[in-house]
Amino acid sequence: MVAAVLLLTTLLAASTATNVSTNAAAGPIPNRHRLVAGVTTAELPSGPVDIWYPANAESTRGHHLARYDIRTWLPAALRARVAGDPATFVTAAYRNIPPAIGRAYPLVLFAHGLYSLRDQSTFLTTWLASHGFIVAAPEFPLHDLTAYFDPPDSAHTPNDYQVLVETEALVRRMDLQQGSQLYRIVRPGTVAVIGHSLGGMDAIQFSTRPEVATYVALAAGWQSPPANLPAARSLFMTGTADHDVAPGWVKETYRRATPPKTFVTLAGAGHLVFTDFCQVGKGTEGLAALGRHLGVHLSPGAPFTTRAMDGCSKSNPQVAREHSIIDHAVLSDLTSAFSISAPAPRRNPGSSK
Numbered sequence: 001m002v003a004a005v006l007l008l009t010t011l012l013a014a015s016t017a018t019n020v021s022t023n024a025a026a027g028p029i030p031n032r033h034r035l036v037a038g039v040t041t042a043e044l045p046s047g048p049v050d051i052w053y054p055a056n057a058e059s060t061r062g063h064h065l066a067r068y069d070i071r072t073w074l075p076a077a078l079r080a081r082v083a084g085d086p087a088t089f090v091t092a093a094y095r096n097i098p099p100a101i102g103r104a105y106p107l108v109l110f111a112h113g114l115y116s117l118r119d120q121s122t123f124l125t126t127w128l129a130s131h132g133f134i135v136a137a138p139e140f141p142l143h144d145l146t147a148y149f150d151p152p153d154s155a156h157t158p159n160d161y162q163v164l165v166e167t168e169a170l171v172r173r174m175d176l177q178q179g180s181q182l183y184r185i186v187r188p189g190t191v192a193v194i195g196h197s198l199g200g201m202d203a204i205q206f207s208t209r210p211e212v213a214t215y216v217a218l219a220a221g222w223q224s225p226p227a228n229l230p231a232a233r234s235l236f237m238t239g240t241a242d243h244d245v246a247p248g249w250v251k252e253t254y255r256r257a258t259p260p261k262t263f264v265t266l267a268g269a270g271h272l273v274f275t276d277f278c279q280v281g282k283g284t285e286g287l288a289a290l291g292r293h294l295g296v297h298l299s300p301g302a303p304f305t306t307r308a309m310d311g312c313s314k315s316n317p318q319v320a321r322e323h324s325i326i327d328h329a330v331l332s333d334l335t336s337a338f339s340i341s342a343p344a345p346r347r348n349p350g351s352s353k
Helices: 002-014 122-129 145-149 160-176 198-206 247-256 287-294 319-337
Strands: 017-022 035-044 047-056 065-069 088-095 105-111 134-138 186-196 212-218 233-239 261-266
Touching: 035 122, 035 160, 047 122, 047 160, 088 122, 105 122, 105 160, 105 198, 122 134, 122 319, 134 160, 160 186, 160 198, 186 198, 186 319, 198 212, 212 247, 212 319, 233 247, 233 319, 247 261, 261 319
Parallel strands: 017 261, 035 088, 105 134, 105 186, 186 212, 212 233, 233 261
Antiparallel strands: 035 047, 047 134, 065 088
16 A cells, blocks of 8 residues: 555656556555644635644644535525525535744745635645645635635625635735734745646646746636647646546646656546545535425526436445545645755744844
């Protein structure tokens, strides 16, 4: 198991153009600094931003793991129709615990998919935070889950690119703001950006910016990709059973990308393997049944319909294993992109110099 992961991460780190097809189980990468993930929420004019950051394990005493409830993104009238607890997910982060100070951690932006939410992939964002990254995930008001049920005025709503730019600036401000969860712990300079589905296309677009060290496109690509993709390092991942964004589209977009680049295929995985959604409401009927709770007509492919739960069927019970492979692949790419082989330079949290 561990040997399979070492092979995967070695290939990702060493090659300028790599194709990896894996159905192997994944083992742990050691967390040398005993870090865990903390999480806090900041606000932009466009909406909230959830930010995961490294914290010391000792800081969790007396705290409980954070959770989110997908009903939060529903209009109040629909939210009231959902009885029981079918839409919650317990994350691997602790809310507002003190950060691990004394180091500067690289910034990673995360872009959610169509009719989704900023917390959609906490399996990945918390993993990265516990391995020394700060991950900021904004809400995209043009196409989050709320927008499906209550479409915004697009003429007066910032686009995804603008929101990502503002998110990066917000984190930089928090780094300078005494008393913030990020005070003096954000590494200056380059950033990374990760996106799923439509968010993956956002990540590619954002990577035209000079500060981007790498972009990660999860189940994202065009049938006819643009001729000139960003001149940045990249990691593309897809599942062979994705019925939403065809694996061939992802592969063709990868083919057009500039080296160094990596392509990883997950055998038998569907579109939502890159999210928490297959495990939301675990032990209940879960998201696949949420549409029935709402009592409204949902067209095929709409949120909470069977077709929209691509990859979450009982025929694909390996989500936890697939999450582990995704975690390791993304971590390896980020570690190489930021050239992390030793602890980042120390910063004095009591100094503004």
